[in-house]
Amino acid sequence: MTNAAADPGGDAGTGDARQYVTFYVQNEMFAVPLAEVQEIIRMPEIVGVPKSPPSLQGLANLRGTVLSVTSLRRIFHFPDVPHDDSTRVVVIDQGAPVGFVVDRMAAVVTVDADRIEPAEAIGATIDTDLLRGMIKGVEGHAMIMILDPARLLSTEKPKGRRKGTSRVAAGSAGSRGTEEERLSDxxxxxxxxxxxxxxxxxxxxxxxxxxxxxxxxxxxxxxxxxxxxxxxxxxxxxxxxxxxxxxxxxxxxxxxxxxxxxxxxxxxxxxxxxxxxxxxxxxxxxxxxxxxxxxxxxxxxxxxxxxxxxxxxxxxxxxxxxxxxxxxxxxxxxxxxxxxxxxxxxxxxGRAAAVADEEEQFVVFRLGNEEYGAPIESVNEIVRVPEVLTRVPKTAAFIEGVVNLRGSVLPVIDQRRRFDLPELERNDRQRIMVFTINGVRTGFIVDSVLEVLKIARGTIRPTPSLSDEQARLIGRVANLESSKRMILLLDVGNLLDAAEMTAVVEAVH
The missing domain is CATH 2.40.50.180 (CheA-289, Domain 4)
Known part of the structure; x- marks a missing residue:
């Protein structure tokens, strides 16, 4: 166990009293040390990131900083619910700011050290590896679970509920009606x-x-x-x-x-x-x-x-x-x-005087609700999606088919499928963006092409590393505060890994 886990209060307070920010998720109360909370904000506009962990809701703009926003409901395997006026994001400093979505805030509590016990001492509805400890008998609550933010972020697939612990969760569900009546008063x-x-x-x-x-x-x-x-x-x-x-x-x-x-x-x-x-x-x-x-x-x-x-x-x-x-x-x-x-x-x-070497140029396109950018020099051409794509037997599932592009066979990939997005019925707005990857011309179907955009280098930031595949595909993000846009920038050379490149080559030979 780390030192932080051994001392549930960490540096959150002085002497024998420690302060915690408390909040609810699925009618259960959790806490984090007040000293680690940078701020608490309303649910911001979110940009979804493909190939990221299921618990990640996306990225947001926090005063010019790219903030990753993670759902505690998803980490704990609670069902998703719509966000409302009570939803908040607790921003915690983990070297860079990270946000955790909670159902509603509760209070700031001051706790004597003798009321804090190690997480292993009490059964809980979530894996105790994600906890620093338990607060007992404070503010009328028998038990408040102290979360360990570092451990919440350390795994791409956080564990769900422990076996044999459905009693507390079932009690919460059974009392939901009573809880709603109480909240209305x-x-x-x-x-x-x-x-x-x-x-x-x-x-x-x-x-x-x-x-x-x-x-x-x-x-x-x-x-x-x-x-x-x-x-x-x-x-x-x-x-x-x-x-x-x-x-x-x-x-x-x-x-x-x-x-x-x-x-x-x-x-x-x-x-x-x-x-x-x-x-x-x-x-x-x-x-x-x-x-x-x-x-x-x-x-x-x-x-x-x-x-x-x-x-x-x-x-x-x-x-x-x-x-x-x-x-x-x-x-x-x-x-x-x-x-x-x-x-x-x-x-x-001053804006008009920006010189070319301070900017990068991207072709911006849309997939689902998000905007993506590809460096303009990586785009060979952009063509309409033909009415018929020729299917090739025994090719990889991600290859949609091939088309004849001025006498050359072009393999075509549905980028929605590559990014695990729902399928979209073919329409007039869709386009095929043609890239050359490792010497092979390959087409990728996108929902629509929006514009060619010059982006100042000062607005481009590294994308938080959320998973290995996401880091390989989307290493940077353009945070355009003035227009309230966040554009995910693709590394075109990494759109296909070695095995996928082999499958593409086989489709055209």
Whole structure:
């Protein structure tokens, strides 16, 4: 067992108390050390990657970084369910950021060391090799499983449930109806602290929670509550201080400070800086009361009060709608919008001045929902798919047939089949892209050819190594933030391995 597994808490806390982020998958609660969590985001747009492990949902753009996104449901062999407003991606730093999809967040908990036991001590619904340990008797839960992110990523085929452990899973399924009834009577809130007071926003109003960057661009001649702007996914995010909005004493931003990103509309968001984010609360609706009229001063930002622990803990629930109308927020958004327009004008000429040796040119085509690129110099030609492909007896299953291309026999491969995608009925948009691989001209059927595109080398990144075959076929990815596109770049020379090349040669002789 590794040191991390021997010490379930790792470096997640200090002294005898450790902090964990907890969440649900299939109504079972899991945890990871808070210190290893980089951020928590909503489900992003995903680009699927062929020949990758089944647990991988795909790649996403995380502020210019290519993020691999893995489904914990698939790792644990739980059935897939549609993503909803509660779905989150927990981003963990494993040398590079990796994301794990969870059903919903629960809380941040502080745990005494004596409540943590090795994973082997308790049976579980998943293989204990994927766990660091167990938390017992915290927050009303008999058992919380502590996941080991490194081990989740170390195998392409994670093991499923252990034999003889269906009792817990069956109990979860049997209680699903009761669980849904309970959830409908509850509110889910993200709570945070400002100047020693606890506030919360409905989780549906929180787009994501991110760290305060080292550098925030200050804007001269703006109000004190406007802290500046930062870049988030290639857009300027205005930052406002909740302390300043509520006329609370000023305080230096430190490593505990967090930015809660709240969407204003489809195009704009604002970042509200908090002293610290405490936890995700799930509270009964009957513990929430409207704010008494005599306390409703200001601009109505506080809409209600939540009573916890028998009234000893009061949480002020903020109204996202009223926050948007606050003068501070309007001012910050106006500043960011004006600066973004100025930056766009200033850089327009720079974009036009990009020189050829800083770019690569690709033929971009579509397969399924994804876009792929092949270096233009590797493409011999692009032709329509003929009405009839001649089948060749006793050839490999991946060879669709052959065609006569100006007197030469061209073997044709259905690239959908090569990438394990569902078959598609022949249509007018499909094309055959002809490559020369190891001296053999070979055609590959694609869904459609989109364009010839020049791509700046600065936007091209190595693809996370998800499987040996994927790494061989798709070694790079173009992350085009400005157009919100991610293009998987093929290594054409590796489209066929040695055995497949032999089969292609035999098909034409």
């Amino acid at each position: 509850e509110l889910q809130l993200v709570s945070f602290e400002v100047a020693g007071q606890e506030y919360a926003l409905g989780i549906e109003s929180v787009q994501e929670i991110v760290q305060v960057p080292d550098n925030v661009s200050r804007i001269p001649c703006t109000d004190a509550h406007v802290l500046g702007v930062m870049t988030l996914r290639n857009r300027l995010l205005p930052l406002v201080s909740l302390r300043a909005m509520f006329n609370l004493p000023d305080r230096e931003i430190d490593e505990r400070s967090k930015i809660v990103v709240v969407p204003l509309d489809e195009a704009n968001s604002v970042g509200i800086v908090m002293d610290t984010v405490r936890e995700v609360l799930r509270v009964r609706k009957d513990t929430v009361d409207p704010l008494p009229g005599m306390l409703g001063d200001g601009q109505g930002e506080i809409r209600s009060i939540c009573r916890l622990n028998g009234g000893r803990r009061l949480v002020s629930i903020l109204s996202a709608d009223q926050l948007f109308r606050h003068d501070a927020v309007r001012s910050a958004v106006a500043v960011a919008s004006g600066r973004e327009e100025s930056m766009a004008e200033a850089t327009e000429g």
